[in-house]
Amino acid sequence: MATYKLLLLPGDGIGPEVMSEVEKVLARLSAMGVAKFEIERGLVGGSAYDAHGQSISESDMKLALAADAVLFGAVGGPKWDGVPYDVRPEAGLLRLRKDLQLFANLRPAICYPALAEASSLKREIVEGLDIMIVRELTGGVYFGEPKQIIDLGNGQKRGIDTQVYDTYEIERIGRVAFELARKRRNKVTSSEKRNVMKSGVLWNEVITALHKRDYADVELEHQLADSLAMQLVRWPKQFDVIVTDNLFGDMLSDIAAMLTGSLGMLPSASLGEVDKVTDKRRALYEPVHGSAPDIAGKGMANPIAMIGSLAMCLRYSFGLGETADRIETAIADVLAAGLRTADIKGDAKDVISTAAMGDAILARLG
Ligand code: IPM
Ligand code: MN
Numbered sequence: 001m002a003t004y005k006l007l008l009l010p011g012d013g014i015g016p017e018v019m020s021e022v023e024k025v026l027a028r029l030s031a032m033g034v035a036k037f038e039i040e041r042g043l044v045g046g047s048a049y050d051a052h053g054q055s056i057s058e059s060d061m062k063l064a065l066a067a068d069a070v071l072f073g074a075v076g077g078p079k080w081d082g083v084p085y086d087v088r089p090e091a092g093l094l095r096l097r098k099d100l101q102l103f104a105n106l107r108p109a110i111c112y113p114a115l116a117e118a119s120s121l122k123r124e125i126v127e128g129l130d131i132m133i134v135r136e137l138t139g140g141v142y143f144g145e146p147k148q149i150i151d152l153g154n155g156q157k158r159g160i161d162t163q164v165y166d167t168y169e170i171e172r173i174g175r176v177a178f179e180l181a182r183k184r185r186n187k188v189t190s191s192e193k194r195n196v197m198k199s200g201v202l203w204n205e206v207i208t209a210l211h212k213r214d215y216a217d218v219e220l221e222h223q224l225a226d227s228l229a230m231q232l233v234r235w236p237k238q239f240d241v242i243v244t245d246n247l248f249g250d251m252l253s254d255i256a257a258m259l260t261g262s263l264g265m266l267p268s269a270s271l272g273e274v275d276k277v278t279d280k281r282r283a284l285y286e287p288v289h290g291s292a293p294d295i296a297g298k299g300m301a302n303p304i305a306m307i308g309s310l311a312m313c314l315r316y317s318f319g320l321g322e323t324a325d326r327i328e329t330a331i332a333d334v335l336a337a338g339l340r341t342a343d344i345k346g347d348a349k350d351v352i353s354t355a356a357m358g359d360a361i362l363a364r365l366g
Contacts, residue, residue, distance in 0.1 A: 001034075002318070008042070024358055029323065042064070104176045105134070109236075141164075186219060208222075267305050308327075
């Protein structure tokens with residue numbers, strides 16, 4: 001039986017609660033003989049700041065670099081609103097993405113038929129939705145320099161962020177999108193703002209050239225990011241794979257998440273380049289939702305996005321696609337059986353707790 005090294009970083013807010021459910025699933029998978037997991041645990045975000053004044057410690061960074069995959073919960077909360085910018089909870093996540101070079105963020109948005117009512121959009125618009133947002137994750141305005149606030153000396157300050165993309169960054173994320181599309185419905189929509197941004201002009205050129213050179217069999221279209229946001233709520237089923245930059249991807253994936261009924265439903269994978277020698281890639285898996293401090297500790301959080309993130313880990317990092325399918329089927333079954341956490345309540349009479357939802361999924365795993 002293969003052994004995989006996993007680092008669990010539950011983080012803040014509801015992170016630890018949803019991660020507990022993942023730990024149950026991991027224990028079950030080991031007991032079923034699917035694989036062995038060597039599990040390490042670390043701190044990230046506000047909890048890391050409280051323990052050692054940093055949003056992630058050097059020793060936990062080392063564990064992350066050595067792991068076959070990292071499972072990440074969520075970070076942040078009002079408790080840390082006043083901490084210095086460099087050590088704010090989000091900085092831990094951004095450092096993990098940057099230092100592990102996780103440039104490709106896969107954010108699937110699937111609307112389970114049983115949940116179509118929980119979406120704020122009409123059933124016919126979202127039912128059966130299955131799109132994949134491929135967000136560039138280590139470049140653009142998130143990391144571009146200069147990034148600072150300067151004092152202009154006349155009572156004014158200037159805040160600067162830099163949106164910057166090099167050809168290779170656009171090309172490698174484009175490849176990820178085209179490769180994924182080939183295994184899906186063979187369509188890629190690339191999105192930028194070339195009408196106002198030079199980085200958007202380059203993005204468009206590079207994706208177009210890559211398509212012509214290596215992926216002419218895939219259907220490619222370009223949509224401006226604002227228009228794409230509108231189309232996402234107008235008729236989302238027109239999309240298959242959407243590829244876009246770091247900031248647009250951040251916003252568009254929140255919209256896509258809501259189409260599925262709840263942010264609590266969406267898993268994500270952040271992947272690095274495949275190492276030519278070992279054939280492995282660094283990877284981190286996290287729910288798209290945040291730390292939800294308002295419901296933290298109450299057992300109300302929906303663990304589906306976190307458990308779904310584990311399924312993505314099994315599929316993309318460990319080659320255990322069949323087990324991933326089983327977990328996803330168990331999730332669909334639980335929803336079809338009418339079990340609901342508070343966030344996806346809809347018209348349901350009763351809601352169940354985080355742990356009860358985890359148990360219900362486990363019970364369907366066999
Ligand atoms: C996300 C989050 C992060 C981001 C924050 C927590 C830094 O919103 O993963 O979408 O902006 O990338
Ligand atoms: Mn976000």
